[in-house]
Amino acid sequence: MSLGDPIPRRDGPLKVAGRATYAADQHPQGIAYAAPVLSTIASGEVLSIDTRPAMQRAGVLTVLTPDNMPALGQLTDLKGGTLGEPRLPLSDRLVEYDGQLVGLVVAESLELANEAAALVQIVYAPGTPRSEIERSSDRFRPKDFYGIAELQTQRGDVDEALSASPFRLQHSYETSVEHHNPMEPHATTALWEGDRLIVYDSTQGVISTRNVLAHFFGLPAGNVRVICPYVGGGFGSKGYVWPRTILAAAAAKATGRPVKLALSRQATFSNNGHRGRTIQTVSLGADQLGRLIAIRHHTLTQTSLAGVHVEPSGIATGMLYACDNVAVSHEVARVTTGSPTAMRAPGEASGVYALECAMDELAEAIGMDPLELRRRNHAVSDPETGKPFSSKHLLACYERGAQAFGWSRRDPRPRSMTANGMLIGWGMASATYPANMRPSSARVEAEPDGRFVVTAATQDLGTGAYTILAQIAAAALGVPVEKVRCELGDSALPEATLSGGSSTSASVGSAVHEAALKLRTQLSAGGAPMAEAHHEPGELEKQYSAHSFGAHFVEVAVDPELAVIRVRRVVSAMDVGRILNHRTAQSQIRGGVVWGIGMALMERTGFDPATGRLVTRNLADYLVPVNPDVPEIQVILIDEPDPHFGPIGARGMGEIGITGLPAVIANAVWHATGVRVRRLPIVIESILHQL
Amino acid sequence: MTPPDLSRRDLIYLTASGGLLGLGAPGSNAEAESQQAQARPEKRSVELTVNGERREFQIAPSVTLLDALREHLELTGTKKGCDHGQCGSCTVLVGGRRVLACLILAISEHQGEPIETIEGLARDDGVHPLQAAFVAHDALQCGYCTPGQIMSAIGLLREGRPADDDAIREGMAGNICRCGAYEGIVAAIRSISAGGVE
Ligand code: FES
Ligand code: FES
Numbered sequence: 001m002s003l004g005d006p007i008p009r010r011d012g013p014l015k016v017a018g019r020a021t022y023a024a025d026q027h028p029q030g031i032a033y034a035a036p037v038l039s040t041i042a043s044g045e046v047l048s049i050d051t052r053p054a055m056q057r058a059g060v061l062t063v064l065t066p067d068n069m070p071a072l073g074q075l076t077d078l079k080g081g082t083l084g085e086p087r088l089p090l091s092d093r094l095v096e097y098d099g100q101l102v103g104l105v106v107a108e109s110l111e112l113a114n115e116a117a118a119l120v121q122i123v124y125a126p127g128t129p130r131s132e133i134e135r136s137s138d139r140f141r142p143k144d145f146y147g148i149a150e151l152q153t154q155r156g157d158v159d160e161a162l163s164a165s166p167f168r169l170q171h172s173y174e175t176s177v178e179h180h181n182p183m184e185p186h187a188t189t190a191l192w193e194g195d196r197l198i199v200y201d202s203t204q205g206v207i208s209t210r211n212v213l214a215h216f217f218g219l220p221a222g223n224v225r226v227i228c229p230y231v232g233g234g235f236g237s238k239g240y241v242w243p244r245t246i247l248a249a250a251a252a253k254a255t256g257r258p259v260k261l262a263l264s265r266q267a268t269f270s271n272n273g274h275r276g277r278t279i280q281t282v283s284l285g286a287d288q289l290g291r292l293i294a295i296r297h298h299t300l301t302q303t304s305l306a307g308v309h310v311e312p313s314g315i316a317t318g319m320l321y322a323c324d325n326v327a328v329s330h331e332v333a334r335v336t337t338g339s340p341t342a343m344r345a346p347g348e349a350s351g352v353y354a355l356e357c358a359m360d361e362l363a364e365a366i367g368m369d370p371l372e373l374r375r376r377n378h379a380v381s382d383p384e385t386g387k388p389f390s391s392k393h394l395l396a397c398y399e400r401g402a403q404a405f406g407w408s409r410r411d412p413r414p415r416s417m418t419a420n421g422m423l424i425g426w427g428m429a430s431a432t433y434p435a436n437m438r439p440s441s442a443r444v445e446a447e448p449d450g451r452f453v454v455t456a457a458t459q460d461l462g463t464g465a466y467t468i469l470a471q472i473a474a475a476a477l478g479v480p481v482e483k484v485r486c487e488l489g490d491s492a493l494p495e496a497t498l499s500g501g502s503s504t505s506a507s508v509g510s511a512v513h514e515a516a517l518k519l520r521t522q523l524s525a526g527g528a529p530m531a532e533a534h535h536e537p538g539e540l541e542k543q544y545s546a547h548s549f550g551a552h553f554v555e556v557a558v559d560p561e562l563a564v565i566r567v568r569r570v571v572s573a574m575d576v577g578r579i580l581n582h583r584t585a586q587s588q589i590r591g592g593v594v595w596g597i598g599m600a601l602m603e604r605t606g607f608d609p610a611t612g613r614l615v616t617r618n619l620a621d622y623l624v625p626v627n628p629d630v631p632e633i634q635v636i637l638i639d640e641p642d643p644h645f646g647p648i649g650a651r652g653m654g655e656i657g658i659t660g661l662p663a664v665i666a667n668a669v670w671h672a673t674g675v676r677v678r679r680l681p682i683v684i685e686s687i688l689h690q691l
Numbered sequence: 692m693t694p695p696d697l698s699r700r701d702l703i704y705l706t707a708s709g710g711l712l713g714l715g716a717p718g719s720n721a722e723a724e725s726q727q728a729q730a731r732p733e734k735r736s737v738e739l740t741v742n743g744e745r746r747e748f749q750i751a752p753s754v755t756l757l758d759a760l761r762e763h764l765e766l767t768g769t770k771k772g773c774d775h776g777q778c779g780s781c782t783v784l785v786g787g788r789r790v791l792a793c794l795i796l797a798i799s800e801h802q803g804e805p806i807e808t809i810e811g812l813a814r815d816d817g818v819h820p821l822q823a824a825f826v827a828h829d830a831l832q833c834g835y836c837t838p839g840q841i842m843s844a845i846g847l848l849r850e851g852r853p854a855d856d857d858a859i860r861e862g863m864a865g866n867i868c869r870c871g872a873y874e875g876i877v878a879a880i881r882s883i884s885a886g887g888v889e
Binding site: 008009011012013014015016017018019020021022024025027033109110111112115181182183184185230231232233235262264265461462463464583584586587588590591592593594595618619620624625626627628630632633 | 835864
């Protein structure tokens with residue numbers, strides 16, 4: 001047994017038996033149910049709330065509103081936790097978006113809570129909603145993305161370089177508001193035992209959630225325990241702490257009962273984050289050989305009235321290709337929607353889409369094969385920082401992906417390839433996502449029966465953490481993986497980082513690796529049967545620029561009569577450092593590709609411009625790929641351990657799969673039809689009248 | 692009762708052809724009003740046979756089979772993903788056919804018909820072969836859609852052996868997997884279908 005072995009997912013047997021327990025599956029003794037009251041206007045003020053009709057129902061325990069919501073701690077200094085919406089629920093009477101929580105009913109049963117929530121009478125003084133970027137003049141230029149990346153950057157002289165470029169193009173590309181829609185709607189079950197708070201939460205960060213709750217309820221961190229052994233998908237929407245978690249704890253405190261607050265799918269559309277819409281303008285300048293001389297990438301996106309999160313679309317632009325003159329800028333408009341948040345590959349998903357579409361248009365303008373254009377602009381070291389890449393095998397991704405796909409057989413002319421009356425299009429693009437590593441701890445213990453248990457306050461979102469952490473520990477201990485199990489998803493365990501930014505393998509994995517090595521040494525010296533380790537990025541990581549890369553190749557078929565677009569096959573070649581488990585790794589990339597298909601062809605959240613209200617708030621209006629939408633996806637994993645990134649050399653792979661994929665589909669649609677669509681999603685109406 | 696394989700695909704084609712124009716504003720006000728108009732109903736006694744076991748309890752008539760299973764019988768293996776018949780997470784078998792438990796009421800005519808949920812699937816010797824196939828083919832990631840996928844697949848196989856992978860895909864179109872484990876799901880079902888189990 002060694003690292004990389006495709007052992008079956010550890011949590012599989014429990015999940016297929018229906019015995020994995022998620023936050024809403026808890027039934028503590030004496031449970032009560034909460035149902036939210038959501039605003040029905042997108043902007044304005046609550047004038048009055050009449051809870052009497054609801055309270056008159058036998059079995060209704062309380063209705064929390066801004067009138068009686070207990071005061072919580074200040075919004076500052078959250079001690080290592082982050083709010084998705086930097087505003088406390090029910091703390092004032094302002095309504096800043098449709099579906100804002102304006103009340104919470106707690107009752108003896110779920111049906112009673114839902115029924116009573118509908119009886120709460122609210123009188124509003126409506127304001128003027130503005131859900132569309134175009135209508136908002138409240139704008140700002142953000143400096144950076146959570147201190148990780150600058151959002152206004154410039155190197156060289158872009159204006160001059162552009163005007164001197166033999167080939168020049170400038171186009172606008174748009175992406176829509178998207179919602180994560182994990183299959184598990186966001187849920188919390190909270191209970192108090194004296195001054196101790198226990199919370200079962202669907203979260204990507206038990207520690208962050210614990211810290212936020214401890215802060216707001218004025219408790220020492222040790223008095224709060226957040227438990228989350230399984231999460232029904234998060235994709236970023238469960239990364240930060242959202243109002244429901246705080247409200248569930250407040251409701252449990254107010255009623256003295258355990259309270260379950262499981263949001264409806266509808267409710268999850270308003271206050272659990274989304275990807276903001278983007279309007280991106282990309283200018284490229286190149287010489288006759290296709291070498292980039294200048295890139296300008298400007299993004300206009302949105303955040304909420306209180307929000308801080310912005311979709312950083314230009315984040316990869318200065319790094320992906322060799323180019324001396326690059327300007328990246330971001331502007332943000334405040335709109336009356338819920339707060340956006342990180343959504344699978346925030347920045348890269350939207351931004352690499354625009355850049356890689358523009359590259360395809362450049363290839364067309366020059367008359368060059370799109371793959372050859374990428375090769376000619378390959379960056380050997382990071383052109384932005386000047387640092388060497390920790391490890392980079394993008395050329396191998398191009399080569400192996402192209403070969404598996406049969407790219408050399410592509411006729412470059414649009415509308416040149418057909419099959420069974422369908423227009424066939426082939427497209428390709430690069431993929432990229434940074435390697436992230438954050439401080440994390442882990443413990444490994446030897447049990448008396450010769451087995452080992454790994455513990456860490458991380459969580460498995462379906463990423464395979466239970467499986468790969470056991471593999472890492474087994475490899476370091478030198479024991480069969482069957483002898484190692486993991487306990488995760490509990491804030492009482494050694495502190496680990498948020499599951500976000502594809503960081504678990506490098507962060508928690510490194511800590512597990514080091515704890516296991518330590519324990520091995522201890523055991524051979526007859527020492528204690530338990531070891532803990534803390535890992536954080538060190539000098540090594542500072543010297544290198546660490547990113548994952550990949551290349552996607554896609555074939556689409558377009559019905560020339562009906563304009564229906566189908567993805568027929570996908571080949572994705574990925575360089576993500578060491579592969580820890582070839583089975584779960586393939587699934588991670590496939591999942592990202594499926595998300596790319598959704599972003600390219602289906603996903604769009606709509607707002608009514610007149611009222612600012614959501615018009616897509618269920619899974620029949622907000623479309624995601626279903627089984628027949630997804631073809632065979634061939635995943636090629638380069639599997640070259642990164643020698644300069646952590647002790648394991650795995651860079652993480654939860655997000656890279658979506659990056660580039662929407663561009664590949666847009667490029668393939670052009671190749672099939674000759675129509676350039678520069679707005680996602682590409683739907684029937686996008687091309688119907690131009691076929 | 693809507694078979695899961697019809698509802699979602701039909702809706703996709705409808706919305707795809709109509710674009711966003713046909714969509715009205717969301718109706719929480721209307722929902723609120725209609726709920727308000729009803730007088731509060733009395734609880735009724737209901738008798739369900741779940742996984743071979745007869746269960747009798749008192750329940751409000753508005754309670755769906757899904758909530759009855761999850762909150763009243765504490766059989767939480769069946770998941771709620773949308774409560775609107777749009778995702779397939781709540782798929783169970785009633786009288787051997789797959790149904791969406793969020794779309795039928797616990798007190799409805801299905802009383803007396805045997806209900807099978809994910810908890811009742813395992814055979815005496817451990818797991819059902821389809822459950823094992825899901826693990827073997829990595830047909831899941833977060834696992835939240837998985838009970839619904841498996842129950843739907845059991846229903847599909849009982850409806851007749853799917854002719855090919857595309858028939859499996861169409862037959863499973865009502866079960867969303869946001870993690871995108873579709874390829875594994877198809878492979879797992881194919882392996883059982885080919886082996887003639889069920
Ligand atoms: S919960 Fe029943 S179909 Fe989604
Ligand atoms: S396994 Fe996560 S939704 Fe299917």
